Amino acid sequence: MFSLIENEVIKMISKKRLLFVFAILIVLISVFAYGQNQTQERTKAQLTQRMGITATDDWRKLADQQLIDMKNRLDSPYRGENSKASLRVRMEQLQYNLDQNINPLEQSAAKFTTRFMEQSIFLFLPLLIIMLAADMVSGESSSGTIKLLLVRNVPRWKILLSKYLTLIILEVIVLFFAFVLSVVISGIFFGFGGWFAPVATGFKVLAGKLDSTSVLNVPQWNYSLMVYSLAFFVAVVVGSISFMISVLVKSTAASIGIIMSTLVAGNFISFFLSDWKVTRYMFMVNLRLTDYLSGSFQPIEGMNMLFSITVLLGWTIASLIISFVYFTKQDILV
Amino acid sequence: MQQPAVLELANLRKTIKGKEIVKGVNLTLNPSQIFGFLGPNGAGKTTTIRMIVGLIKPTEGSVTICGYSVAHNFVKALSNVGCIIESPDMYKYLTGMENLLQLAAMDKKISKQRINDVVEMVGLQHRVNDKVDTYSLGMRQRLGIAQAIMARPKLLILDEPTNGLDPAGMTEFRKLIRKLAYEDGMAVFVSSHLLLEIQQMCDVVSIIKQGSVITTTLVQDILHDDKIEWQLNDPEKAITLLREHWNIVAVRLKNDTISADIGQHSLDKLNEFLIREGIALTYCSTKQHTLEDLFLDLTVGDEIV
Numbered sequence: 001m002f003s004l005i006e007n008e009v010i011k012m013i014s015k016k017r018l019l020f021v022f023a024i025l026i027v028l029i030s031v032f033a034y035g036q037n038q039t040q041e042r043t044k045a046q047l048t049q050r051m052g053i054t055a056t057d058d059w060r061k062l063a064d065q066q067l068i069d070m071k072n073r074l075d076s077p078y079r080g081e082n083s084k085a086s087l088r089v090r091m092e093q094l095q096y097n098l099d100q101n102i103n104p105l106e107q108s109a110a111k112f113t114t115r116f117m118e119q120s121i122f123l124f125l126p127l128l129i130i131m132l133a134a135d136m137v138s139g140e141s142s143s144g145t146i147k148l149l150l151v152r153n154v155p156r157w158k159i160l161l162s163k164y165l166t167l168i169i170l171e172v173i174v175l176f177f178a179f180v181l182s183v184v185i186s187g188i189f190f191g192f193g194g195w196f197a198p199v200a201t202g203f204k205v206l207a208g209k210l211d212s213t214s215v216l217n218v219p220q221w222n223y224s225l226m227v228y229s230l231a232f233f234v235a236v237v238v239g240s241i242s243f244m245i246s247v248l249v250k251s252t253a254a255s256i257g258i259i260m261s262t263l264v265a266g267n268f269i270s271f272f273l274s275d276w277k278v279t280r281y282m283f284m285v286n287l288r289l290t291d292y293l294s295g296s297f298q299p300i301e302g303m304n305m306l307f308s309i310t311v312l313l314g315w316t317i318a319s320l321i322i323s324f325v326y327f328t329k330q331d332i333l334v
Numbered sequence: 335m336q337q338p339a340v341l342e343l344a345n346l347r348k349t350i351k352g353k354e355i356v357k358g359v360n361l362t363l364n365p366s367q368i369f370g371f372l373g374p375n376g377a378g379k380t381t382t383i384r385m386i387v388g389l390i391k392p393t394e395g396s397v398t399i400c401g402y403s404v405a406h407n408f409v410k411a412l413s414n415v416g417c418i419i420e421s422p423d424m425y426k427y428l429t430g431m432e433n434l435l436q437l438a439a440m441d442k443k444i445s446k447q448r449i450n451d452v453v454e455m456v457g458l459q460h461r462v463n464d465k466v467d468t469y470s471l472g473m474r475q476r477l478g479i480a481q482a483i484m485a486r487p488k489l490l491i492l493d494e495p496t497n498g499l500d501p502a503g504m505t506e507f508r509k510l511i512r513k514l515a516y517e518d519g520m521a522v523f524v525s526s527h528l529l530l531e532i533q534q535m536c537d538v539v540s541i542i543k544q545g546s547v548i549t550t551t552l553v554q555d556i557l558h559d560d561k562i563e564w565q566l567n568d569p570e571k572a573i574t575l576l577r578e579h580w581n582i583v584a585v586r587l588k589n590d591t592i593s594a595d596i597g598q599h600s601l602d603k604l605n606e607f608l609i610r611e612g613i614a615l616t617y618c619s620t621k622q623h624t625l626e627d628l629f630l631d632l633t634v635g636d637e638i639v
Contacts, residue, residue: 003439010436014427144423148481151387152440153413331350331390 108194
């Protein structure tokens with residue numbers, strides 16, 4: 001099995017597809033980082049103009065003021081538990097900024113790296129995975145080399161499994177590189193710090209509303225780790241589905257086309273047909289897992305982290321079963 | 335105990351999309367035998383081969399390789415097989431050597447030394463480190479043969495193996511196949527529509543047409559079967575006379591030429607008889623029956639299905 005996986009990795013590297021994925025990552029991250037940098041400069045300029053403070057120097061005064069303000073609001077007996085919790089979290093963050101002398105307006109490599117993945121998880125990351133997964137099997141079908149593999153003294157399921165495991169290895173590599181490249185490139189712009197800054201998480205949906213009673217702060221590195229773990233899960237899900245399409249369809253172009261259009265369609269289906277309940281069982285609308293962490297999701301009754309993960313797991317398992325059954329039974333006529 | 339046949343096909347059938355492509359093929363192949371599988375395009379040659387190596391499942395019947403059923407004991411059966419199916423498709427983005435290493439990695443018993451040996455055997459040593467992308471069809475064919483014989487299989491299956499080979503390459507190829515069969519004891523299964531190729535290379539030939547094997551014979555038997563051609567003044571009369579007196583079926587080839595299989599009859603006596611009956615013979619020749627005649631006799635006029 002090990003030599004089969006080694007074979008697949010050698011093929012993947014020789015095809016230069018992995019290199020292509022890295023190139024895209026480098027270009028995109030650089031553009032993002034540059035853009036973020038510009039935005040930050042503009043925001044600072046605006047603040048200076050509007051409030052008469054120099055963002056770089058006077059932010060402490062502002063933070064102090066906000067902190068006192070929030071403490072007063074927290075003490076007010078008319079506040080609900082919900083808003084008290086979020087106030088407490090906000091205060092902790094401000095206090096941390098003051099203690100560590102970190103301007104909250106400043107970007108950091110840690111913040112950028114996390115945000116980059118949060119923004120990539122539902123479209124950009126899946127696209128990269130599709131580039132790798134969609135021709136793993138169909139590529140061999142269209143070039144006829146699948147025959148070379150299937151007439152060896154190796155059972156078919158082993159060959160497919162080696163391909164699938166290779167895909168998982170590639171997913172890890174892609175995420176690892178996305179992380180490292182984000183850190184390095186954004187670090188050049190914003191400095192390499194920020195890993196211990198507190199980030200709020202733990203949002204819930206109760207009765208169709210965002211509930212923040214159980215919100216708490218976790219260090220940025222911890223939060224990043226969660227985001228990248230979820231991204232890995234999403235990569236596995238999208239990878240498995242593309243893998244299935246790649247088994248079912250004989251041409252690479254068709255398999256990339258099918259899975260890409262599904263993905264893109266999913267992004268506006270969730271927007272247009274949000275009242276149609278069936279759509280929530282589609283894998284495409286459940287990919288924004290990190291939104292559950294940051295509390296930036298549209299609260300829909302019944303949709304939460306557990307629900308989305310269950311739906312995605314269902315898709316993954318179904319894809320794998322279909323792939324393996326079809327691949328081991330099919331007649332190879334190419 | 336008798337060794338099992340290298341390859342045994344029993345009543346092999348395949349129906350694809352409601353159309354019966356292979357209609358009950360029975361074959362037995364022994365070690366050191368070079369077997370030719372001859373048929374026009376679309377006769378079901380490749381479909382049969384695909385069933386042998388397990389790429390497609392037979393609708394009915396069974397394939398047994400060295401005593402192991404392909405359907406029930408795929409891994410053991412396929413351990414004895416090396417093959418090229420239809421065309422020598424290789425990974426174009428890898429070099430010839432990388433291709434061989436990939437496939438060798440799937441079979442533990444192939445050593446680096448063995449790979450170098452087969453590369454030399456097929457005469458690819460100077461180009462083996464170039465990308466397959468840059469290979470000609472003939473070179474890819476050689477690479478295909480190299481990967482097929484790499485694991486020293488007991489059964490070597492070659493589908494249209496001489497496609498794209500130059501004349502020198504073909505001669506080399508024949509020599510190599512003979513060596514593999516007669517010295518190393520491989521059974522070789524060659525499918526082709528090139529008659530001459532089969533005639534020059536094979537011991538046994540099966541002719542397949544529209545999914546059925548029409549005939550299986552030793553190639554030398556066909557070659558010894560003599561056929562006579564007469565050029566004479568009254569072909570109609572000669573045909574009638576031969577039929578009535580000698581029970582020989584003659585056919586008219588051209589205006590003044592007839593031809594017939596005379597079997598055990600003596601040509602001297604026949605000629606004497608014809609002259610006695612008043613027929614003027616201009617010319618008489620013995621033509622060695624070639625495989626081509628047999629093939630055309632059996633398959634001519636049929637549309638490709």
